[in-house]
Amino acid sequence: WRRTEEMMACARAELVESPWLVPVRRAAEARKAHEEGKIFTFLAIEGMEPVGTHLERLEDYARWGARIGMLTWNEENLLASGAGGDGEKGLTTLGKEAVRRMQRLGILPDVSHAGDGTFRDILRLAEGPVIASHSNCRALCDVRRNLTDDQLRAIRDTGGVVGVNVYHNFVHAEPQRQTAAMLARHAAHMAEVMGPEYVACGFDFCEYFGPGNEGCEGMEDCGRTGNFFLELERMGFSAAERQAIAGENLLRVLE
DSSP states (O other): OHHHHHHHHHHHHHHHTOTTEEEOSSHHHHHHHHHTTOEEEOEEEEOOGGGTTOTTHHHHHHHHTEEEEESOSSSBOSSOBBTTSOTTOOOOHHHHHHHHHHHHHTOEEBOTTBOHHHHHHHHHHOSSOOBBTTOOBTTTSOOTTSBOHHHHHHHHHHTOOEEEOOBGGGTOSSGGGOBHHHHHHHHHHHHHHHOGGGEEEOOOOOGGGOTTOOBOBTOSSGGGHHHHHHHHHHTTOOHHHHHIIIIIHHHHHTO
């Protein structure tokens, strides 16, 4: 937890040094920042292992401005089982209370790194939108970090969104098909299953971690995001649909 506090202090200090970057919690604040010519950012927590048994620490996350939260990364912890853990295990008793408390605090549950059992339990407790910030479709690339069609529909039914992920191994099993065009097919599949208003961007660029963390071909870094939208245009997505996927769908969830 001390490491978490240090990270949050560093984040706050960096924001002070970056007046062009505005931390926000609500869509109205994001739109105001955009109108002022600034870039807005939402704080998200990926993995709550540091919470341990101290659920009051969720209050600290909220106080720091966190708007989105995942109970796990890929591990099993005292709250839940992640995508790398036992898929039959779900939320612990402590984890169920954590989800209830997160929702009261206005922290959206994020199931991108959840195991299937944890996904199931979070959706049962959902009292509002649940999101998957950076996951693709298991129907097109069968890995545990991607979502089944039933899971996509379950997120839609909460009013949430699913953000597509550029990580090459989540795009296709065959390296030659790990491309921006294939990533757009994931978005199209989501749109077919859920409706385009539930599709978002969750690109998860992490090439800076070194070899093995690259995005798919054409989406190697954040400077190439236009390639994804070009592919959507080629597939027949309207300008309004592309704009919604680029940001408006997520902002709707964060109203």
